[in-house]
Amino acid sequence: MPRKRATIREVAQATGLSPAAVSYALRGLQVSEETMERVRAAAAELGYEADPIARALASGRTGMIGLLCGSLEDLWQQSLAVGISRGLREKDRYALILDAVGDPARERAFAQRLRDQRVDGLIVQPIDPAAAFWGELCDSLPVVAIGDSIKGTAGEVVFDNRRGVTMALEHLRDLGHRRIAVLTPTRASTPDRPADLHVTAEADRLGLDIEVATAPHGLAGATSAARDLLTARRPSAVFCFADSIAYGVYAAAQELGLDVPADVSVMGYDDHPMSGLLTPGLTTVDWDIDGIVRAAVRLISAATDGGTRRRRVVQAPTLRERGSVARVR
Amino acid sequence: MPRKRATIREVAQATGLSPAAVSYALRGLQVSEETMERVRAAAAELGYEADPIARALASGRTGMIGLLCGSLEDLWQQSLAVGISRGLREKDRYALILDAVGDPARERAFAQRLRDQRVDGLIVQPIDPAAAFWGELCDSLPVVAIGDSIKGTAGEVVFDNRRGVTMALEHLRDLGHRRIAVLTPTRASTPDRPADLHVTAEADRLGLDIEVATAPHGLAGATSAARDLLTARRPSAVFCFADSIAYGVYAAAQELGLDVPADVSVMGYDDHPMSGLLTPGLTTVDWDIDGIVRAAVRLISAATDGGTRRRRVVQAPTLRERGSVARVR
DNA sequence: ACGGTTCAGTGAACCGCTTCACCTACGGCT
DNA sequence: AGCCGTAGGTGAAGCGGTTCACTGAACCGT
Numbered sequence: 001m002p003r004k005r006a007t008i009r010e011v012a013q014a015t016g017l018s019p020a021a022v023s024y025a026l027r028g029l030q031v032s033e034e035t036m037e038r039v040r041a042a043a044a045e046l047g048y049e050a051d052p053i054a055r056a057l058a059s060g061r062t063g064m065i066g067l068l069c070g071s072l073e074d075l076w077q078q079s080l081a082v083g084i085s086r087g088l089r090e091k092d093r094y095a096l097i098l099d100a101v102g103d104p105a106r107e108r109a110f111a112q113r114l115r116d117q118r119v120d121g122l123i124v125q126p127i128d129p130a131a132a133f134w135g136e137l138c139d140s141l142p143v144v145a146i147g148d149s150i151k152g153t154a155g156e157v158v159f160d161n162r163r164g165v166t167m168a169l170e171h172l173r174d175l176g177h178r179r180i181a182v183l184t185p186t187r188a189s190t191p192d193r194p195a196d197l198h199v200t201a202e203a204d205r206l207g208l209d210i211e212v213a214t215a216p217h218g219l220a221g222a223t224s225a226a227r228d229l230l231t232a233r234r235p236s237a238v239f240c241f242a243d244s245i246a247y248g249v250y251a252a253a254q255e256l257g258l259d260v261p262a263d264v265s266v267m268g269y270d271d272h273p274m275s276g277l278l279t280p281g282l283t284t285v286d287w288d289i290d291g292i293v294r295a296a297v298r299l300i301s302a303a304t305d306g307g308t309r310r311r312r313v314v315q316a317p318t319l320r321e322r323g324s325v326a327r328v329r
Numbered sequence: 330m331p332r333k334r335a336t337i338r339e340v341a342q343a344t345g346l347s348p349a350a351v352s353y354a355l356r357g358l359q360v361s362e363e364t365m366e367r368v369r370a371a372a373a374e375l376g377y378e379a380d381p382i383a384r385a386l387a388s389g390r391t392g393m394i395g396l397l398c399g400s401l402e403d404l405w406q407q408s409l410a411v412g413i414s415r416g417l418r419e420k421d422r423y424a425l426i427l428d429a430v431g432d433p434a435r436e437r438a439f440a441q442r443l444r445d446q447r448v449d450g451l452i453v454q455p456i457d458p459a460a461a462f463w464g465e466l467c468d469s470l471p472v473v474a475i476g477d478s479i480k481g482t483a484g485e486v487v488f489d490n491r492r493g494v495t496m497a498l499e500h501l502r503d504l505g506h507r508r509i510a511v512l513t514p515t516r517a518s519t520p521d522r523p524a525d526l527h528v529t530a531e532a533d534r535l536g537l538d539i540e541v542a543t544a545p546h547g548l549a550g551a552t553s554a555a556r557d558l559l560t561a562r563r564p565s566a567v568f569c570f571a572d573s574i575a576y577g578v579y580a581a582a583q584e585l586g587l588d589v590p591a592d593v594s595v596m597g598y599d600d601h602p603m604s605g606l607l608t609p610g611l612t613t614v615d616w617d618i619d620g621i622v623r624a625a626v627r628l629i630s631a632a633t634d635g636g637t638r639r640r641r642v643v644q645a646p647t648l649r650e651r652g653s654v655a656r657v658r
Numbered sequence: 659a660c661g662g663t664t665c666a667g668t669g670a671a672c673c674g675c676t677t678c679a680c681c682t683a684c685g686g687c688t
Numbered sequence: 689a690g691c692c693g694t695a696g697g698t699g700a701a702g703c704g705g706t707t708c709a710c711t712g713a714a715c716c717g718t
Contacts, residue, residue: 346698347699349697349699349700350698353696359696360695360696361695361697386703386704387702
């Protein structure tokens, strides 16, 4: 039988004060230095620590930040999540991480769930940035969006995806590629992502012959999607909308005995740490994950600390050329 | 101004029932089919959904499972966390993930924090399985340990680390390696991990010349630790206690112009999905991550659903030979 | 000496749900 | 008819904090 925990009333009893006074004292409010000391001592003595749930119910705050990821199977999003967790910890906050598994319906459910959990703020990498519920959500707590812009957020770190896509496609074109397969992450339902649309527009402009397919982030799934792609009408290059997916292309190529980049060029998008370690190194679009983490943490902190001005950080891409894209023969 | 949410009393009012009845009805308890239907309709009408915080305070349960990771910088633990999250979701539970960052003090603090959050159960990959506070914790909620055994848990998935270590070292010895560097994860303070101890014992038995060093899980950190190792008195093989760390050795070797495995053999421990994709493929000890995930989810579910019997799953390692370990010249 | 501030602290009403003890009406059984 | 068992429902007391309105005393300047 676990010994019951001390409550605030016991501390009050022990010090001869009211529960209210103890509550204030422990938060360093409204009481004299002397009683504060007394209360602290008694609390330590009794091993008292405020119950976060009760506190959340009464005050509506938790000190937690919600982190809602579109799909945690994506290694890049994993890195992002870990980075943000650590960044927040340095500010004495915790991250509550939820994974929408690429499903917009879950995204909605989880976002609301996090609100109900009284997170002080929400960082989200949205699957469907255009969805209607975001508006309502942004009204009830500070939201920071990463990736795509959401209306009404308290701050956002958006990627200049148009630029990133252009950069990638131009690079491929410059090396002579014309028939290019594009692999984008699978989504449960597919809201038209701005970046996706931009791909076809840009391909048009550059006179490229594009074929779009989807692939899951997980290595096994991505590999099998890539296998289909490479065995059918094989393109000269594959542009993957996430490094995770590009890894699947490597795996499929290996299976099929195809050489990267001699038989097929591969281009990624993210720059995950592992991308530099592959042979050949993955040529990819680098979004500076550390910068994004820092910006997101800064924005959410500002917003929850009552910062009022809406902030927008636009992340510019860099082409990270390694060995996976070659000039077409 | 966000419209206030409906409470249970409003639903009660709307149906002409008592709050208690509504509470029961929504959980399918103690009420007639007919009122249940009426309540459901009214709830839907009002957009009512029970507040998880209030519910947690009153009932002491949340439906959440805590997941406490030793160090989320480790890619393998990331995979584990994602896998467990998904596995739990299928059982309509959520995982609350916390990262102890390799620090036993944080491990303690977070474990208690999770208990205070009223998680229904805790899955932990302990840094310091021998610490005293676990006992108290296991008394107050079901705990499942992964990796090393903890006293008093409701279940555990333990790795047969002795066997894994022996397997790895024997493999290296069989290929003629004698001077072997061992790279283990950095810990804030270093409780003597059983596995670590076993390494020196086994090295002794096999007549190997071992040098132990530590490295962080992050690629940058691991790389720099490996660089030091490889520039000093270079061993013929490096045995890393995590694939993440082995990746750092690859990176360092690449920087230094050393060939794996011609100049230095590398052996991992985990089998992360990326390990097969590197060139050469990382020879490693495979713990069957999917099996572990399944077992952990099963155990914690059983334990929280009032399962009483203590369960112990011992995970056996498999040597996954790829190309990173060569016969010594 | 007196009204007006400030300071430290109090009581009680929440926050929104669960749960325990109790109540009522109804049907069945003997 | 009388009694009991049960299904269906009610009221109120929590859960463990926070917060708001208020009080009593000390202090202030005039």
